[in-house]
Amino acid sequence: MKTKELLYFPGKEGILFNHSLTKSLRDGTANVFALKRYKDPALCPITAIETYIKLCDLLNVPVRDGLLFGATNRTGDITDKLFDSVAPQAQLSTYVQQLPGIFGDRRVTLHGMRSSCAISLALSGVPLESIMAHVGWNTAATAKHYIKLNQVMAPGGVSDILACLAFDLSEVYQRQNSLTHFTQAF
Numbered sequence: 001m002k003t004k005e006l007l008y009f010p011g012k013e014g015i016l017f018n019h020s021l022t023k024s025l026r027d028g029t030a031n032v033f034a035l036k037r038y039k040d041p042a043l044c045p046i047t048a049i050e051t052y053i054k055l056c057d058l059l060n061v062p063v064r065d066g067l068l069f070g071a072t073n074r075t076g077d078i079t080d081k082l083f084d085s086v087a088p089q090a091q092l093s094t095y096v097q098q099l100p101g102i103f104g105d106r107r108v109t110l111h112g113m114r115s116s117c118a119i120s121l122a123l124s125g126v127p128l129e130s131i132m133a134h135v136g137w138n139t140a141a142t143a144k145h146y147i148k149l150n151q152v153m154a155p156g157g158v159s160d161i162l163a164c165l166a167f168d169l170s171e172v173y174q175r176q177n178s179l180t181h182f183t184q185a186f
Contacts, residue, residue: 001068006049007182013037015046015185033117043099053186064186085110115146122147 007016014036038044049068056063061078063070069088070078089110096108114135121131128143137143 003053003063003066003068003186004184006068006185008185009034010181012046015049016182045095048095049185118143118147119149119152122149123152 001017005018007018008014009016014034016032016034018032035045037046041047053063055061061070066078073079092108092110096103118131118135118137121134122128126134128140131147132138132140132143135143137146
């Protein structure tokens with residue numbers, strides 16, 4: 001994720017991640033998602049990102065003009081090597097464990113977040129072809145493998161967890177669907 005691809009919603013109420021290049025998006029397509037600012041700064045991912053940027057500035061780690069989370073070597077220097085997802089997955093797992101019981105004992109993965117995006121789109125009635133284009137899948141078989149709506153909608157499954165969440169970004173995103181009101185975050 002390039003730092004320059006992070007945009008603030010108007011009033012800094014959230015951050016839009018406008019991710020244009022990943023393993024699945026090498027053809028120039030885009031993957032866009034958003035985080036909403038939580039009222040509790042201790043749990044807010046946006047506050048954490050802002051703090052991370054400030055800390056990088058203080059330590060003279062050049063993240064503003066490059067990758068948000070650049071890979072480092074054993075001496076702690078930022079390298080040009082490809083990014084390995086092991087460290088951010090460990091950090092995500094630590095962060096999720098600190099959330100107030102939303103996920104229980106379920107493991108949240110970076111890869112699973114991609115799948116959950118597709119599931120959310122499917123539940124919203126988005127056509128399979130559009131989901132495939134957004135997430136970056138080339139075949140319907142791959143998309144269906146990850147979406148698994150019959151498992152998601154099972155009692156006690158993911159749908160029950162999502163129903164308990166206290167925030168909804170869809171209205172904010174729809175209201176601000178034009179990037180003209182967004183500002184560069186960092």
